[in-house]
Amino acid sequence: MKTVLVEGPYFEDLKLDEFLEPAPSATITDGYAAIQHMLIGGRLRLPLDRHLSEMVTGSDNALVDPSLAFGVAVGQTTYGTQHVMGNLFYRGVVLKKPVYIGDTLSTTTKVVALRQNKPKPGRTTSGMAVLEIKVRNQRDEEILHFWRCPMIPCRDNDVVTGHADDLSKISSNLSQESLQQAVPEKWDLGLFHKKIKGEHFDDIEEGTHFKVKARDTITTAPELVRMTLNLAMTHTDADASSHGKRLVYGGHTISMAAAQMVRAIPNVVTHLGWRHCDHVAPVFENDILRSEIVVEKKTPLKSGGGLLDLTIRVFAERGENAPEPGKDIQVLDWGLIVLMA
Numbered sequence: 001m002k003t004v005l006v007e008g009p010y011f012e013d014l015k016l017d018e019f020l021e022p023a024p025s026a027t028i029t030d031g032y033a034a035i036q037h038m039l040i041g042g043r044l045r046l047p048l049d050r051h052l053s054e055m056v057t058g059s060d061n062a063l064v065d066p067s068l069a070f071g072v073a074v075g076q077t078t079y080g081t082q083h084v085m086g087n088l089f090y091r092g093v094v095l096k097k098p099v100y101i102g103d104t105l106s107t108t109t110k111v112v113a114l115r116q117n118k119p120k121p122g123r124t125t126s127g128m129a130v131l132e133i134k135v136r137n138q139r140d141e142e143i144l145h146f147w148r149c150p151m152i153p154c155r156d157n158d159v160v161t162g163h164a165d166d167l168s169k170i171s172s173n174l175s176q177e178s179l180q181q182a183v184p185e186k187w188d189l190g191l192f193h194k195k196i197k198g199e200h201f202d203d204i205e206e207g208t209h210f211k212v213k214a215r216d217t218i219t220t221a222p223e224l225v226r227m228t229l230n231l232a233m234t235h236t237d238a239d240a241s242s243h244g245k246r247l248v249y250g251g252h253t254i255s256m257a258a259a260q261m262v263r264a265i266p267n268v269v270t271h272l273g274w275r276h277c278d279h280v281a282p283v284f285e286n287d288i289l290r291s292e293i294v295v296e297k298k299t300p301l302k303s304g305g306g307l308l309d310l311t312i313r314v315f316a317e318r319g320e321n322a323p324e325p326g327k328d329i330q331v332l333d334w335g336l337i338v339l340m341a
Contacts, residue, residue: 012159014152019110020109023229026076028104028105032227035223035224035227039219040255043263044066046062047063057100057187063099064098064100066095080129080152084234085153085234086150086242086247089277094272097182103138116163125159126153127151179337183303190304201308204308204340209295210294212260212291230249234246245322246285247284248285250279258271261312268339270339274337280333287322287331305340306339307337309337
């Protein structure tokens, strides 16, 4: 009999310019949307209101919450990061095309930079891998093109790979042109403005600092991991975590932050891009998260409405039994660009 150990690669197994094993394509159904809403509680209007979505977007299918589309896309990239210790950052995220219920997402993942970390006594040898990710729909339209940087352990704690790429070349700059091109041309933002009462783009002031009082506790974290096809063992097996406790998938934290942002700015139409997204500390199940949002910049659109540049900072409170107990531990620094009517 032949015995095969099924596991993903370690850092020294990765090679520059290789494409990692592709995940199954995933059709985003109403079931996906319902589970995402149950776990996260997102409040964007178009994904929740099919009739409003049809009137504004012109599509027969409801808009998919962009956090769900991104979560599935990242989950599809995790063949190469099954041993991941944590994801450090995302760069260059632009939602080039909206995703609707019934769309099928397919993702390719390429290794474009590798850097071994300096060894430290008593710590697992590891390295950082920059992955270039492209996501297309069933019409072969590019939905997303971005980079993420996971930290992955080495199989051999004494290995010297020689990988020393400069990761700073992965720029967080997004051109205003790329963002404006991502605004769906056929959407009727004027109708959204007319139908929905409350503050819209013209009513929001630059420099406003929102502190959202309502906090939210991270629960059912492994369920979201499984739904998004995420293979990282640290999210489902405490023994596979460098913290001795299951690590919450970064997309879970990001989605919670997006939901809390809409409490502060209820009439956001959709997300368009991320200037940066840095996981500055780990998140664990049962952490209680709160968010602060700063309106950094407003960019009007000729067709009406405009883009808001937001900085979202998320803070965690965790109890004495947690690996890193404390209050107001910053866990996320996110530069999000949203569309408003």
